[in-house]
Amino acid sequence: MARQKGMQEARKPSPAERLGLRVSAMINSPIAQLGRTVMIHRLDDDPQEAWDSVMEMLAETDGLSMVFNDDGTVTLEWGRREDEEEVVIVDQEHEPQEEAAAPF
Numbered sequence: 649m650a651r652q653k654g655m656q657e658a659r660k661p662s663p664a665e666r667l668g669l670r671v672s673a674m675i676n677s678p679i680a681q682l683g684r685t686v687m688i689h690r691l692d693d694d695p696q697e698a699w700d701s702v703m704e705m706l707a708e709t710d711g712l713s714m715v716f717n718d719d720g721t722v723t724l725e726w727g728r729r730e731d732e733e734e735v736v737i738v739d740q741e742h743e744p745q746e747e748a749a750a751p752f
Contacts, residue, residue, distance in 0.1 A: 664698040671702055675724065685725045687717075 661669070671688050680686035690699045706724065707714060715723040 662698070663695045664701045667694050667698045667702050668705070671706075684727065685723065687721050687723050689721045 667690075674680060674686050674688055677686070703714075703722065706712060706722075711726050713725045715725070717723060
């Protein structure tokens with residue numbers, strides 16, 4: 649018991665940290681990564697200061713374009729990184745088959 653009292657309590661993340669984690673999860677979702685675009689939004693309980701802080705950090709990110717939409721959402725778009733390998737999915741069921749040589 650004494651050992652538990654001596655341990656520090658887990659620090660609660662600040663509103664900007666919580667918002668940053670939420671936006672990061674949206675950006676890193678498989679669908680966003682595939683399309684290289686995501687629309688983010690501010691929740692009612694996100695303080696304006698936290699939103700402004702995260703928007704400023706995103707604006708300073710190289711290779712990221714931001715579009716502020718009329719409804720309050722922000723669309724983020726980015727291109728493929730130079731060090732990123734392109735993934736090609738091959739559908740083996742519909743892969744073209746070699747034609748057999750003509751019998752004549």
